[in-house]
Amino acid sequence: MAGSGTKKLRIVDMAYIALFAALMAVCSWISIPATVPFTLQTFGVFLAVSVLGGRRGTLAVLVYLLLGMIGIPVFAGFQGGIGCLLGTTGGYILGFLLSALVMWAMEKLPGRRGVILTLSMVAGLVVCYAFGTAWFMVVYAKKAGEIGLMTALGWCVFPFIIPDLLKIALARIISRRLAAAIRLQ
Numbered sequence: 001m002a003g004s005g006t007k008k009l010r011i012v013d014m015a016y017i018a019l020f021a022a023l024m025a026v027c028s029w030i031s032i033p034a035t036v037p038f039t040l041q042t043f044g045v046f047l048a049v050s051v052l053g054g055r056r057g058t059l060a061v062l063v064y065l066l067l068g069m070i071g072i073p074v075f076a077g078f079q080g081g082i083g084c085l086l087g088t089t090g091g092y093i094l095g096f097l098l099s100a101l102v103m104w105a106m107e108k109l110p111g112r113r114g115v116i117l118t119l120s121m122v123a124g125l126v127v128c129y130a131f132g133t134a135w136f137m138v139v140y141a142k143k144a145g146e147i148g149l150m151t152a153l154g155w156c157v158f159p160f161i162i163p164d165l166l167k168i169a170l171a172r173i174i175s176r177r178l179a180a181a182i183r184l185q
Contacts, residue, residue, distance in 0.1 A: 013056055016182070020048040020060035021067065024096075025074035038163050039076045042128070045096045046103075046121045046171035051178045053112070054104025061100040065093070088143070091135020092156070098131055099124030117175075121168045129157050 009017075024044035032038040044064075049057030064074060065085075073080040075093060085093055099121075106120035133152050140147050 007055075009056075009059075016052055017056055017060045017063055020044070020052060020057070021063040021074075024048065024060070024064040025067070025072075028074060028076045029078060031076060034159070037076060038160070040167065041076065041093075041096065042099075042125065042164050043167035043171055045099055046124070046168055047175055047178075049100050049103040049124075050112075050117055050121070050171055050175035051182070054100070054107040058097070058100040058104050061097050065097060068093070086139070088136050088139045089132070089156075090139070092128060092132030094135070095128030095131040099128045102127050118168065118172055121171065122165075125164055125168065133157060 024041060027040035027044035030040045045057075045061055048060040051057070052060060068074045068080045068084060069082050071081045075084050084090060102124040103117075103120040106116065106123060110116045112120075133149075133156055136156050137147055137149070137152050140152070
């Protein structure tokens with residue numbers, strides 16, 4: 001369909017999408033125990049989109065989420081199933097897709113180079129935090145009663161800001177080397 005505006009995925013694209021969906025699963029299993037465990041899930045999202053680009057990276061995140069939804073234990077703590085997404089922290093997991101979409105949108109507008117890619121990761125993280133926190137507050141209110149915004153942020157966002165910024169820095173460093181090594185078109 002030349003000229004239709006759609007780009008077909010090549011087999012190599014599908015392989016990279018699957019590889020990065022699997023990488024996100026492995027990243028979710030790497031956990032530092034805490035009240036809410038620190039995982040490398042966001043690192044996997046940032047790396048997928050920064051290496052594969054917006055379209056393929058977003059598809060990798062979508063595949064990861066779909067695998068988890070159908071019950072494959074790809075989420076933190078070797079969990080899977082729709083229940084993980086409907087729980088209090090499910091909004092943060094679904095927010096990974098929003099992060100990828102924000103990064104893809106920023107790639108389309110100002111580009112993917114240097115500081116723009118880093119800013120797109122930060123913007124994606126902010127969107128993930130916002131969506132996840134709103135989700136947390138709604139689900140928590142249904143289960144245990146109303147919760148204030150500052151309390152929710154104190155539990156779910158503030159402890160993760162510095163680790164997530166470090167994950168962004170690590171993803172930037174690794175993505176430069178990986179992108180150069182695999183040279184996707």
